[in-house]
Structures are given as C-alpha cells and as structure tokens.
Amino acid sequence: MNRDQIIETTKRFLSEEFEVSTDVIIPENNLQQTLDLDSLDYVDLVVVIEENFGFKPTADDFKTVATFEDFYQLVEQKLAELA
Amino acid sequence: MEKRVVITGIGLYSCIGENKVEVLDSLRVGRSGIIYDTPRKEFGYRSCLTGMVKDPDLKPFLSRRERIGMHQPAMYAYMSTREALEQAKLDVDFLDKNETGIIFGNDSTAGAVIETIDKVRERKDTTLIGSGDIFQNMNCTVNMNLSTIYKLKGINLTLSAACASGSHAIGMGYLLIKQGLQERVICGGAQEINQYAMGSFDGLGAFSIRQDEPTKASRPFDKDRDGLVPSGGAATVIIESLESALRRGAPILGEIVGYGFSSNGDHISNPNFDGQYRSLNMAIKQANIDPKVVDYVNAHATSTPIGDSMEAQAIFGVFGSEVAVSSTKSMTGHECWMAGASEIAYSLLMMENDFIAPNINFENPDEDSKKINIISEMKEQKIDCFLSNSFGFGGTNSSLIIKKYNK
Numbered sequence: 001m002n003r004d005q006i007i008e009t010t011k012r013f014l015s016e017e018f019e020v021s022t023d024v025i026i027p028e029n030n031l032q033q034t035l036d037l038d039s040l041d042y043v044d045l046v047v048v049i050e051e052n053f054g055f056k057p058t059a060d061d062f063k064t065v066a067t068f069e070d071f072y073q074l075v076e077q078k079l080a081e082l083a
Numbered sequence: 084m085e086k087r088v089v090i091t092g093i094g095l096y097s098c099i100g101e102n103k104v105e106v107l108d109s110l111r112v113g114r115s116g117i118i119y120d121t122p123r124k125e126f127g128y129r130s131c132l133t134g135m136v137k138d139p140d141l142k143p144f145l146s147r148r149e150r151i152g153m154h155q156p157a158m159y160a161y162m163s164t165r166e167a168l169e170q171a172k173l174d175v176d177f178l179d180k181n182e183t184g185i186i187f188g189n190d191s192t193a194g195a196v197i198e199t200i201d202k203v204r205e206r207k208d209t210t211l212i213g214s215g216d217i218f219q220n221m222n223c224t225v226n227m228n229l230s231t232i233y234k235l236k237g238i239n240l241t242l243s244a245a246c247a248s249g250s251h252a253i254g255m256g257y258l259l260i261k262q263g264l265q266e267r268v269i270c271g272g273a274q275e276i277n278q279y280a281m282g283s284f285d286g287l288g289a290f291s292i293r294q295d296e297p298t299k300a301s302r303p304f305d306k307d308r309d310g311l312v313p314s315g316g317a318a319t320v321i322i323e324s325l326e327s328a329l330r331r332g333a334p335i336l337g338e339i340v341g342y343g344f345s346s347n348g349d350h351i352s353n354p355n356f357d358g359q360y361r362s363l364n365m366a367i368k369q370a371n372i373d374p375k376v377v378d379y380v381n382a383h384a385t386s387t388p389i390g391d392s393m394e395a396q397a398i399f400g401v402f403g404s405e406v407a408v409s410s411t412k413s414m415t416g417h418e419c420w421m422a423g424a425s426e427i428a429y430s431l432l433m434m435e436n437d438f439i440a441p442n443i444n445f446e447n448p449d450e451d452s453k454k455i456n457i458i459s460e461m462k463e464q465k466i467d468c469f470l471s472n473s474f475g476f477g478g479t480n481s482s483l484i485i486k487k488y489n490k
Contacts, residue, residue: 019147
C-alpha cells in the first residue's frame, strides 16, 4: 500500500468511525484534536486500524503520533514491518 | 411531612406507536402491534410471534460517543425519555442544574451481550471489541446512557424485577419523592426486541402459537388463550413532587397515591393468588381509598392460562365485579421489563381522554374472567382513578394507583 492509498483508506474509515468530514483529515492537523478523541475513543481507533491495516498500534506507538502526517508515517513503518 | 407525587411527563416507544399520538390512536381503535417475525423460525423458535419496533436512528439527536454505548434498551429508552422530558418541560440545562434522578426498569441485554461475544469468538482478542460494548452489555445500560446524556445528578439505579421492573421503578421513585429525598425522578422501563432476548422464554412453551392470526394471538382473559406474545420498546414516566411541578409550571397528568408490592415466596414461574391479592390490597391501603373509588384496572394479564385466572380472582377479590378491567397486552403483547411503565402511560392517556382501551380478542370468558367486568370494545368513560398491576417471574408483584390531580 503506497502513501496515497494509506491516506485514502485513512480518510475513509476515520471519517466514517468518528463522524468527521474528510476535509479536516489533512497531514498537518492534530489527530487527537481533529477527531476529538478521549481515552475510550483510542480503543475504537485501535479496532478500526486493525480492521483496515492489519496491525494493532500500541500506546507507545501513539506517543509518536501528533498529526495525521505522523500517523501516515506510523502506518508505513508498521506495514513495512509486516511485509 | 410527606410530599405529594405527581406525573408531569410520559413518553412511549411501543409496537402500537412510536410516540404518544400514535399510541393514543391505537388504544382508541384497538390496534394490535403483533407480527409474525420470520427470522425466528430459522433460529428455532416454537412461536415466531412478537411485538415489533424498529431500531431508531439516533444520529440526528446524539453524538457518536453518546450513541456508541447503546443497544436496543437504551435506544428505545432514549426515544421515550426524549418525548417525556419535552412534555414535562425539562431540558438538559435544567437537569444539569437541578438534582434529578433516574430509576429505570430493565432486566436483560441479551442482544448486546451475544453480539459482543460473537466478536470475541471470531477475532479471539478482547481489545478488538471496541469501547461501546461494555456499556451496552451491562443491565444498567439505560441508566448509564441517559444519566450521562441528560447530566442527571440524583438517584441513579436500574431496577430489575422481571416483568414488574417498570412498575417497581415508578414505585421506588414515588417513595423517594414522597419522603423528600428527591424532587423528581425519571422512571420507566425498557425491553429489547431481538431473537436472542426471548428464546429461552419461548422454550418454556409459554408463548402463543396462534401464528396464523398474529393480531388475535394475545387474548388476555379469553377462554381460548394459549399463551403470551413477547414484545418490547420503552416507556418513560417523569414523576416529581407537587411543589416542584407547580413551581415549574409543568403539566400534571396524574398523582401517584398508592404503591403496593409483594413477593409470592412460591414457585419461580407460576403466579399465585395470595401474592397478587396482597399487592393489590397494599396499594389500596397506601392510597387510603375505598376500592370503589377505582374506575379502571389495567390488568397485568398476559394471555397465559394460569396467570390471567389468578389475576381475575385477585381483582374480583379486591374490587368485586363492577370495576372496568382491560389488559392492553391484548394489543401490545407482553412488554415485559417495560410493561409496568408503559401501562401507566397507556392508562394516563385513557384518563386524559376519557376512554377505556379495549381488551381486544376477548370473545369468551372462562370461569374466572366471567366474574369481572372486562371491557372488550373501546368505551367512552371518565377515569378519575386507576390501578395498574405488574407481576413477574420469581413471584414479584407491584400495583400502582394513580388519581386525577385535584388541588
């Protein structure tokens, strides 16, 4: 899966799960603030990431994610590890 | 000093109407909400009859976080509570600032639990269940969800008492307000409708198998009744002290004057005369009224052979043969955990509109039902005082008496 596919997939499932417009899912925006995530929402975020990308991010993984750009990098890294 | 307790709002999400206006029309014309639910056949049900309500779309009203912990009981209860609060002139801002409790009757979350367990069985990883299921799975699901959505600050508990849950919920709220411990309490009952919820009940052979005539299947007190029909939805009854209602300028739909209760201490599923009789008499005594004052009895009668007979005997024993009696379960089927609350709401609609809803499908009496005055056709009649019975498995009994409000 290349970067464009990752972005496309992410926009689709995050907008669906967290009911936000795809317009706000842009690389420089803060993921937690944009999706308005609380501690319970992170549980659901793990579920949809696993469903769509096939890996389960850990709490430590999320420490490296502030923006959507960070998230895309995390996905690329994890998918590379799985390959 | 004891407080007077009045009802200021009701809401309904029922198989005979998704709001009060629709329900009122059904009650007047004697419309049944019973259908044949084909998927139950393949699932293994002995009887596929059920009352049916659809899962409401709550997206226009609630955020994702507010909805995610809801399965049928909470979804239905949100709809009925939303309607009741509107009538009672209560909103979130007021509830946030003025202590208000919630006591809701609910006694199962089978659909939610099974869907969750199916996920774990498939994925073999509990961290992939998601965050909402736990709040759907717990029996207090209605309370958890509604108390959060409406920012409730008072008593917050779920009442599980089988098919008397909704009635006891109102009774307990009544006692708290009467004693001055709460100003107002959102009471009610919710009952899930899905094939997981009622399979074990069906397995007892307790359901009607008159499947070729769904709307004729629930026939309380009729000689040819052959069992109950399960049903569900939710009903909300908002109760508060008279002072609070007057202060707020809320509509006063009725006054709760008696709450009787008892336990049979006998068989786990078979009803008995003594328990019902004691519950009825306790309510009369609490209300401090002559039984003749009661114009209408909304019977628990579910259309089972033994249950209806016992209740007919108990009603005859307390009231004699004159009081008007009907079982709205003839139209709704047995709304179980919801029934005690919905039947208060149905009866309040009758009281407000001067009629008695018919006990449809009552064609021929049996030895016991012939002794009481069962109303089989809609009857225009003023109601100043009514009693509503609810009885449940384990021998739990509840009787509530409501009067028209007089200064």
